[in-house]
Amino acid sequence: MAFKVLISDPLSEDGIQPLRAADNIEVDVQTSLSADELAEKIGEYDALLVRSQTKVTRDIISQAKKLKIIGRAGVGVDNIDLSAATEYGVIVVNAPDGNTNSAAEHTVAMLMSLARKIPQAYAALKNGKWDRKTHVGVELKGKTLGVIGMGRIGAEVAARAKGQRMNVIAYDPFLTKDRADKLGVDFGSVEDVIKVADFITVHTPLIKETKHLINKEAFAKMKDGVRIINCARGGIIDEDALYDAVKSGKVAGAALDVFEEEPATDHRLLELPEVIATPHLGASTVEAQENVAIDVSHDVVRYLTEGVARNPVNLPSVPKEVLNKIEPYFHLSEKLGTFLTYLATGVIEEINISYSGELTEMEVAPLTRNTIKGLLKRHLGDHVNDVNASYLAEKRGIQVNENKSSTPKGFTNLLKVEVKTKDVTRSIAGTLLNGLAPRIVQVDAYTVDVVPEGNLVVIKHNDRPGVIGKVGTMFAQKDINIGAMQVGRSDVGGEAIMILTVDKNLEEEEIEALKQIDEIEKLTAMEL
Numbered sequence: 001m002a003f004k005v006l007i008s009d010p011l012s013e014d015g016i017q018p019l020r021a022a023d024n025i026e027v028d029v030q031t032s033l034s035a036d037e038l039a040e041k042i043g044e045y046d047a048l049l050v051r052s053q054t055k056v057t058r059d060i061i062s063q064a065k066k067l068k069i070i071g072r073a074g075v076g077v078d079n080i081d082l083s084a085a086t087e088y089g090v091i092v093v094n095a096p097d098g099n100t101n102s103a104a105e106h107t108v109a110m111l112m113s114l115a116r117k118i119p120q121a122y123a124a125l126k127n128g129k130w131d132r133k134t135h136v137g138v139e140l141k142g143k144t145l146g147v148i149g150m151g152r153i154g155a156e157v158a159a160r161a162k163g164q165r166m167n168v169i170a171y172d173p174f175l176t177k178d179r180a181d182k183l184g185v186d187f188g189s190v191e192d193v194i195k196v197a198d199f200i201t202v203h204t205p206l207i208k209e210t211k212h213l214i215n216k217e218a219f220a221k222m223k224d225g226v227r228i229i230n231c232a233r234g235g236i237i238d239e240d241a242l243y244d245a246v247k248s249g250k251v252a253g254a255a256l257d258v259f260e261e262e263p264a265t266d267h268r269l270l271e272l273p274e275v276i277a278t279p280h281l282g283a284s285t286v287e288a289q290e291n292v293a294i295d296v297s298h299d300v301v302r303y304l305t306e307g308v309a310r311n312p313v314n315l316p317s318v319p320k321e322v323l324n325k326i327e328p329y330f331h332l333s334e335k336l337g338t339f340l341t342y343l344a345t346g347v348i349e350e351i352n353i354s355y356s357g358e359l360t361e362m363e364v365a366p367l368t369r370n371t372i373k374g375l376l377k378r379h380l381g382d383h384v385n386d387v388n389a390s391y392l393a394e395k396r397g398i399q400v401n402e403n404k405s406s407t408p409k410g411f412t413n414l415l416k417v418e419v420k421t422k423d424v425t426r427s428i429a430g431t432l433l434n435g436l437a438p439r440i441v442q443v444d445a446y447t448v449d450v451v452p453e454g455n456l457v458v459i460k461h462n463d464r465p466g467v468i469g470k471v472g473t474m475f476a477q478k479d480i481n482i483g484a485m486q487v488g489r490s491d492v493g494g495e496a497i498m499i500l501t502v503d504k505n506l507e508e509e510e511i512e513a514l515k516q517i518d519e520i521e522k523l524t525a526m527e528l
């Protein structure tokens, strides 16, 4: 069955070719849906692609029964409820690189327009006024540009400002002296930056820490006649404080591409002649739109068909080389988790996952998520996936511990999972033989060799002569074929474990018949 993808904001047609070209993907473009219409329709789709216009709210996500991925053709994901997406197991991906250049160029265009009052002069001339006195500007050369947020766009803007022979001073929590030196910029705290800058441009995401980062107190510390640019996100600058600062003359001008509420057609800042603005056009170039649509389309195809995404936002990104290395363990880790759900009945309180041998050299977080997925899925259902497994465990108060031990355990790699409930502690360990073939090699204290696949029957019994025969006879009477049988014991004549691989899932009545065998203490039939 084909996957259905809904594109709800205008995206570059060339950019979405990877989606159109995929055999198993149907693309539906509907760019004028209201929130209610989207909520009503979303249930049909496996993927949703948006720019910044569509607000992907909790309400919409909660009605998206099949949704697996939300692709944001751009950087900022503040129009998507990320917690809701994580909770519902929907991965969110963005396209972080494709519009960097366009956003940086737009910022520079705003910087120059602000300095030379080009929009105001243009508007006056269009209205028949040849007014040269009102539109006297200032030069950039020798002035200081303060850049707050030196990520992809901030760094590009800084480089271009240097081309205009400006001095650049920047602040970013991750800006080291080394990197600042390489970029040829000075660096300091936010306060250092805003105190000395003639122009200030912000390039941070809108998050709790950056909301109203530029506020009344910040304006008070700035130079008189400072000019402000925001081509990042509305809300980083407090719009009321900006309005007052412009009105008072503290701020000589502001250039805004973004607003706290968009569309912002009726904003009081737009009434001020010192304020120039564009309607969120930073990424609106043919090139950027094609780039971001291509990037996000590829990620959607990749995720729907291979389960891997290159630019996940609500899941740590795992480099391809790392994924290639750990991929063979995915199947094993999930199966170990599922196996344990049959053994450890009761409410899980703690999960301990330990990695040894060559696994200690690998990035194992994705395997931990996958093991948790295996542990939760049987009871919570198919909506449990890599995206929400850790979240769901945490929400249920399950403590997850991950550790690596280089102590050799007789295997080149070993993945051991222990589960504690109020009453029991059960464990299982698995390995990849020759790095390829998954095997369960330990169940509690018993050494075994079982392929973690298909219908398994785990029988705890007393180690007496004839038990194996009785079990075999019973299966033969019920016409159930045994594909493989493994026996492990702690001591001769003590407790033992038998694991059978059978060709079908056992019926209740077959399980009851087996339980009649005296030596059988406990029997668990499972489907992996």
Ligand SMILES: NC(=O)C1=CN([C@@H]2O[C@H](COP(=O)(O)OP(=O)(O)OC[C@H]3O[C@@H](n4cnc5c(N)ncnc54)[C@H](O)[C@@H]3O)[C@@H](O)[C@H]2O)C=CC1
Pocket: 074, 075, 076, 077, 096, 099, 100, 103, 148, 149, 150, 151, 152, 153, 154, 171, 172, 173, 174, 203, 204, 205, 206, 209, 210, 231, 232, 233, 257, 258, 280, 281, 282, 283, 284
């Ligand atoms: N106007 C438009 O059309 C566009 C707007 N954007 C927006 O531009 C902004 C920057 O995008 P990118 O450079 O691609 O992101 P990025 O992730 O590469 O850079 C953001 C930087 O902000 C820094 N940062 C975080 N908190 C900070 C704080 N409290 N103070 C100072 N720096 C802080 C981060 O360390 C990071 O280096 C985002 O808000 C994005 O949504 C991006 C593209 C187009």
Ligand SMILES: O=C(O)CCC(=O)C(=O)O
Pocket: 051, 052, 073, 074, 075, 076, 077, 099, 280, 282, 283, 284
């Ligand atoms: O989709 C757009 O045009 C907006 C781009 C943007 O703001 C972003 O990528 O963060």
